[in-house]
Amino acid sequence: MSHDSGFGSGGYNFAYLDENTKRMIRRALLKAVAIPGHQVPFGAREMPLPYGWGTGGIQVTAAILGPRDVLKVIDQGADDTTNAVSIRRFFSRVAGVRGTTRTAEATIIQTRHRIPETPLTEAQTIVYQVPMPEPLFRLEPRLAETRRMHALADYGLMHVKLYEDIARHGHVSTAYNYPVMVGGRYLMSPSPIPAFDNPKMHRMPALQLFGAGREKKIYAVPPYTEVRSLDFEDHPFRPHRADGCCALCGSATSYLDEVVTDDRGGRMFVCSDTDYCEERQEAAAAAPASETEDAA
Amino acid sequence: MMQPGFHDPVLDAQSGFRAVLEAMSRPGRVQALPPGLTPPAPLQPATAAVLLTLADAETPVFSDAGTAAAEWLRFHAGCPLVASPAAATFLCVTGTPPALEEIDLGTDEAPQDGATLVLQVAALREGGALRLSGPGIEREHRLHVEGLPEGFLAARAALAPLYPRGMDVILCAGTRIAALPRTTHVMEG
Ligand SMILES: [Zn+2]
Numbered sequence: 318m319s320h321d322s323g324f325g326s327g328g329y330n331f332a333y334l335d336e337n338t339k340r341m342i343r344r345a346l347l348k349a350v351a352i353p354g355h356q357v358p359f360g361a362r363e364m365p366l367p368y369g370w371g372t373g374g375i376q377v378t379a380a381i382l383g384p385r386d387v388l389k390v391i392d393q394g395a396d397d398t399t400n401a402v403s404i405r406r407f408f409s410r411v412a413g414v415r416g417t418t419r420t421a422e423a424t425i426i427q428t429r430h431r432i433p434e435t436p437l438t439e440a441q442t443i444v445y446q447v448p449m450p451e452p453l454f455r456l457e458p459r460l461a462e463t464r465r466m467h468a469l470a471d472y473g474l475m476h477v478k479l480y481e482d483i484a485r486h487g488h489v490s491t492a493y494n495y496p497v498m499v500g501g502r503y504l505m506s507p508s509p510i511p512a513f514d515n516p517k518m519h520r521m522p523a524l525q526l527f528g529a530g531r532e533k534k535i536y537a538v539p540p541y542t543e544v545r546s547l548d549f550e551d552h553p554f555r556p557h558r559a560d561g562c563c564a565l566c567g568s569a570t571s572y573l574d575e576v577v578t579d580d581r582g583g584r585m586f587v588c589s590d591t592d593y594c595e596e597r598q599e600a601a602a603a604a605p606a607s608e609t610e611d612a613a
Numbered sequence: 614m615m616q617p618g619f620h621d622p623v624l625d626a627q628s629g630f631r632a633v634l635e636a637m638s639r640p641g642r643v644q645a646l647p648p649g650l651t652p653p654a655p656l657q658p659a660t661a662a663v664l665l666t667l668a669d670a671e672t673p674v675f676s677d678a679g680t681a682a683a684e685w686l687r688f689h690a691g692c693p694l695v696a697s698p699a700a701a702t703f704l705c706v707t708g709t710p711p712a713l714e715e716i717d718l719g720t721d722e723a724p725q726d727g728a729t730l731v732l733q734v735a736a737l738r739e740g741g742a743l744r745l746s747g748p749g750i751e752r753e754h755r756l757h758v759e760g761l762p763e764g765f766l767a768a769r770a771a772l773a774p775l776y777p778r779g780m781d782v783i784l785c786a787g788t789r790i791a792a793l794p795r796t797t798h799v800m801e802g
Contacts (some may be wrong), residue, residue, distance in 0.1 A: 338670050339627075340626070340667060341671065343666070344667055350634065352777050353796065381627075383627045468720075484688075540639060541748070541751045542749070581699065
């Protein structure tokens, strides 16, 4: 143990965490991958950012990140929010890692509340920030009891809740954090992504890792693993998407945010995924007029 | 004199971990570990690198690799060595593995406590007679393993009904690794 990587001269370790903490998180990550959808407890550390800033996701990213990685951080689909910029800067400072806003360029994507529109590949890992990892917490507040339910795969309570929803509203009213079954065994919270993004998790070529800092849990979905949104035969899962096209790039398939454009109640829909939207606008600007029309 | 450990403990552990994570995420895909480790015989570089990457004072290790290897692991990883397979978080096996029912498989509530078997074999390469399926595998991965202990695959398959309890395997040969997490279904021929 005569050498080190030269990091730490600024008073911090490579990727901020000390080696014992990284090893502990790495061991938890491997078991999470080996048991898809199962929440593995870990000894979360205090991070120099407040809870709610994705300390669980940051610790997962810090435990896997290396100097050759290219990191993208998104918050609600955008790379330029204070939260996303802070996290990207943090890793640039403590790990010297290159940041990007381009989904296709990133090797690691840390996200809060969205999955990028551009399909992820085998060369990528997506790290979700998770505020509440327990999908049953609203139905059963006792942790010992939810652990027992996961051990027995006893998820009747969740089915009853969804069915009551259907009875009351005619459909499942859950628009975010819509529960999924992973590998046909574990009920899992997908984190507060829109239900629209749930199908992207199913058999995704990229590795999906989830970190919950306050609740001290890590879980994972390996590549090409079955992820099914809970539903019923007579009420199949139907994720909601605003009916319209992006006002900036014309996409008719991306997830849209409604934005207020002036103080007289003017509104428009734009892509929530800012990188996807910008790339489409750039492609349209670069293409000859006839192709632009084809794409529209 | 004690052979050295990682040249750069921080970055070698990081790249070693990414190889193990990739191996565990895509069972049967062979990953190369950074070369450079010269552990005492019979440990090969990959076996040694996996243990240096993951083991420490928190993780009891069972080893059948002899005194020099045990001393090297104790010195560089700082891990306690245990004589009982049941007490181990990691089992470093270069010969015949202990009976699998002696290994900690975790509980239904805490299946993550199931041990990791770091199993050194003669050779590993992609393609070959073993057909793997399960999470992490798009359709099927094929793996060739030389020197797998007699009866090991059958004994491992007998644990499958206990899922989520189970044991995860990291196969090591030379500087290469491939993993068989508990979810991987292996068929021969
Ligand atoms: Zn757009």
